[in-house]
Amino acid sequence: MNKKESFLINRIKSIKYAFKGAVLLIKTESSIKVQVFIGVLMTVIGFFVGLSATEWIIQTLIIGLIISIEGINTAIEEIADFIHPEFHTKIGLIKDLAAGAVFIFAVVAIIIGCIIYFPKIF
Numbered sequence: 001m002n003k004k005e006s007f008l009i010n011r012i013k014s015i016k017y018a019f020k021g022a023v024l025l026i027k028t029e030s031s032i033k034v035q036v037f038i039g040v041l042m043t044v045i046g047f048f049v050g051l052s053a054t055e056w057i058i059q060t061l062i063i064g065l066i067i068s069i070e071g072i073n074t075a076i077e078e079i080a081d082f083i084h085p086e087f088h089t090k091i092g093l094i095k096d097l098a099a100g101a102v103f104i105f106a107v108v109a110i111i112i113g114c115i116i117y118f119p120k121i122f
């Protein structure tokens with residue numbers, strides 16, 4: 001197998017592993033399930049209120065980002081539990097920081113949602 005072919009096979013394998021991870025997140029993580037549900041709900045509502053192309057782009061970006069950040073938070077929690085399953089203040093801090101990052105983006109997402117939807121509803 002030449003260098004170009006093995007590069008391509010490795011890329012395909014990476015996509016396969018990443019897809020497996022995404023399915024695992026959606027199937028096992030309740031927080032991800034909630035985010036996916038909200039994402040689908042907002043997409044349906046988006047059709048009802050008639051979002052513009054720019055609003056669709058912003059909404060889709062936000063839905064994707066929040067699910068991705070939540071996924072990274074889950075991975076950090078898994079690493080923390082794996083390297084130190086017992087209680088430790090440092091592990092607590094690491095998990096709180098990761099959760100804090102998700103929280104900050106969730107607040108931003110709500111603010112942007114209000115900016116998009118308030119003029120359409122009221």
Ligand SMILES: Nc1ncnc2c1ncn2[C@@H]1O[C@H](COP(=O)(O)OP(=O)(O)OP(=O)(O)O)[C@@H](O)[C@H]1O
Nearest residue numbers: 031077084085086087088089091092093095096099
């Ligand atoms: N090993 C630990 N040592 C110290 N504090 C911990 C530890 N595990 C969890 N905590 C504390 O409990 C909080 C919740 O941790 P947990 O792992 O249950 O996250 P969660 O947000 O409930 O996760 P999930 O996404 O599974 O709902 C952490 O943010 C942290 O403050």
